[in-house]
Amino acid sequence: MTLSGLKPRRFLRPHGFNILITQCLSHTTCKSITISKRAGDWYIAFAYDVVTEENVKSYPSVGVDLGINALATLSTGVVFENPKVYRKAQKLLARRQRRLQRKQKVSNRYRKQKNLIAKTHKRVSDIRLDNTHKATTHICQNHAIVAIENLNVKGMLSNHKLAGAISDAGFYEFRRQLEYKCTKFGSKLVVVDRWYPSSKTCSNCGHKQEMPLKERVFNCANCGHRLNRDLNAAKNLNNYAINTEGLPVSERGGLIAPTLPCETLNNV
Ligand SMILES: [Zn+2]
Numbered sequence: 001m002t003l004s005g006l007k008p009r010r011f012l013r014p015h016g017f018n019i020l021i022t023q024c025l026s027h028t029t030c031k032s033i034t035i036s037k038r039a040g041d042w043y044i045a046f047a048y049d050v051v052t053e054e055n056v057k058s059y060p061s062v063g064v065d066l067g068i069n070a071l072a073t074l075s076t077g078v079v080f081e082n083p084k085v086y087r088k089a090q091k092l093l094a095r096r097q098r099r100l101q102r103k104q105k106v107s108n109r110y111r112k113q114k115n116l117i118a119k120t121h122k123r124v125s126d127i128r129l130d131n132t133h134k135a136t137t138h139i140c141q142n143h144a145i146v147a148i149e150n151l152n153v154k155g156m157l158s159n160h161k162l163a164g165a166i167s168d169a170g171f172y173e174f175r176r177q178l179e180y181k182c183t184k185f186g187s188k189l190v191v192v193d194r195w196y197p198s199s200k201t202c203s204n205c206g207h208k209q210e211m212p213l214k215e216r217v218f219n220c221a222n223c224g225h226r227l228n229r230d231l232n233a234a235k236n237l238n239n240y241a242i243n244t245e246g247l248p249v250s251e252r253g254g255l256i257a258p259t260l261p262c263e264t265l266n267n268v
Contacts, residue, residue, distance in 0.1 A: 026050070039118035052184050061145035061245070063237030065198065065230045066174060068165045072135050073230035075238035080135040085127045086168040093120055128170050132177060140181035147190040147241035148178060149198060149233075190241045203227065203235035 025046060034045040063075035071082040096117050103110040139146055153171050157163045182189040192198070199211050199218075207222035211229065218225070218232040227235075 039122040040115045041122075052186075055141060055185060057144040057187070058142040059144070061147065061238055061241050062139060062143040063147045063198075063234040063239070063241065064139060064178075065234040065237060066149070066151060066169070066171055067230050068162070068169055070230055071131065071169055072139070072174070073228075073234045074139065075231070075234040077231065078138070079230075080131070080138075082169050083127055083131050084165075084168055085124045087164070089120060089124050093117065096120060128168070129173070132170055132174050136174060136177040136181050140178065140185040140187050143187060145188050145190060145241050145245050146178060146182055147192055147237040148175065149196070149237060150191045150194045151175070152194055188245065190245060192237055192240050196236075196240060198233040198236040198240075199229060201232075201236050203232045203239065 026048065028048045028050075030046045030048050032047045034043075034047070036043045036045070059076060065073045067073065068082060070079045072080040074080075096113065100110065100113045100117060103113055151171055153166065156166050156171075178189055181187075197208055200208050202209075202218065202220040202222060202225055204225035204227075205220060205223040207220055209221055211218065216229050218227050218229050220226070
């Protein structure tokens with residue numbers, strides 16, 4: 001059976017097995033095939049070379065602030081919510097785990113219950129991954145320069161009060177996706193030093209002031225500028241990227257319109 005040219009979301013049923021095609025397979029030479037098993041389901045992944053065309057970017061640059069309440073706040077005002085899937089599934093998982101403990105080990109019912117728990121974990125991870133993919137694709141597809149803070153994820157995980165929420169947000173995966181998607185879509189990723197005071201600086205006048213974690217709004221003591229804490233941090237990251245990388249400037253000295261092919265932006 002040939003699999004190339006098959007449309008996605010199509011079910012095949014050879015020999016009684018349900019096969020779901022999630023992506024179109026192109027007519028190219030396959031470099032490797034990976035077969036894996038997750039929570040009782042089998043997956044086949046085909047690897048092949050793809051030449052991606054750089055698209056036109058809607059914005060020259062963007063600052064991305066990662067957080068727990070909102071997964072990512074962009075300096076353009078776009079917010080990607082954190083679905084907090086693990087926290088929502090905790091009750092269900094605990095109930096299924098209790099049922100497992102009541103079953104006799106090495107029995108069919110025990111095996112089925114264990115598989116059900118694995119499927120719940122898989123669903124949690126799939127929802128989280130889907131959400132991260134949507135956010136990172138939007139960011140890399142629409143912005144020529146992407147600025148992100150170099151978060152100390154390991155250090156943050158050692159804080160037991162925050163560890164669960166940080167794992168649930170998936171910061172490490174977010175950064176990993178940004179790295180490869182920036183290359184894929186022809187954007188530039190700027191990783192800002194973790195000591196850069198993005199939360200403590202006013203994005204309007206540059207004044208620095210203390211910002212305890214509980215403060216959700218930045219009220220500048222110098223110029224009176226008032227802005228959501230995460231949006232202010234994202235704007236500062238964007239300002240940092242503009243200052244270090246520079247923006248494309250026209251011959252007359254003005255900024256080039258945002259709807260500019262990224263190729264031109266990258267050459268500046
Ligand atoms: Zn200010």
